[in-house]
Amino acid sequence: MGKPPNLYAFQGTDELATSLRTYVLDAQANALERHNVFRVGVSGGSLPKVLAKALLDTNNGEGKPEFDKWEIFFADERAVPLDHEDSNYRLVKEEILDKIPAELGKPTVYPIDLKYLDDIQEMADQYEKTLVGVFAARDSVKLPMFDLLLLGCGPDGHTCSLFPGSPLLREHDAWVLPISDSPKPPPKRITLSLPVASHGIKIGFVATGGGKKDIMKEIFDTEEGRQLPCGLINQFAQERVSWFVDYPAIEGVSFPARRGSL
């Protein structure tokens, strides 16, 4: 049995961002030492804004992101053009990529292939091929191992585009899956599968605001919550998972949180 996930709680997003920066830079240092590249998967939602605060505030702690060594992938993406308001690529571009100062270098980014907007199975297959190309042949690597996955948690306990009760949660072979009926709009998306999302060397969740307190209580304090997508990642990845939350998000949660800095 491994150790439980880490739950770090902060007074507000500024404090959260400072510790998230330390966490990301630590993951970067480990990855660069291991293979001189930092492979990161990011989600949409509120995460990119918090991540921008963590990474781009240059007065914020020691060390720097070495973006020219970063390879950025999408933990999930909506099947829309890259300049569409629903695009996670557009969100990450506007919040982070466009704001990176030149001296920090430019990351390599892997967006979805727009040729397949009308065929999301093909879009998922192509994105999986991209991962195969980067993480080595599928036969030799059972699952791609991201150096860091940065994920959000929906009010129903979903993460990436893996929703509670979805048959996609039972998929153990594919690395990337299509979804055509996402309960959160827009309906058509692709997502990392649960085994891939649980396989990151480090997996960081960011959840803030009182709107998250009921689902956080469910995930951390109840047996049913452990079966929700976020709860399943907690179970599978255990101490490789770290949650960065603010106090309102864990009001009433009994699971022990470490308050203050990382």
Ligand SMILES: O=C(O)[C@H](O)[C@@H](O)[C@H](O)[C@H](O)COP(=O)(O)O
């Ligand atoms: O593209 C998406 O819809 C996201 O990747 C999704 O999984 C998100 O991370 C959660 O819904 C949490 O969103 P918030 O952080 O905005 O609550």
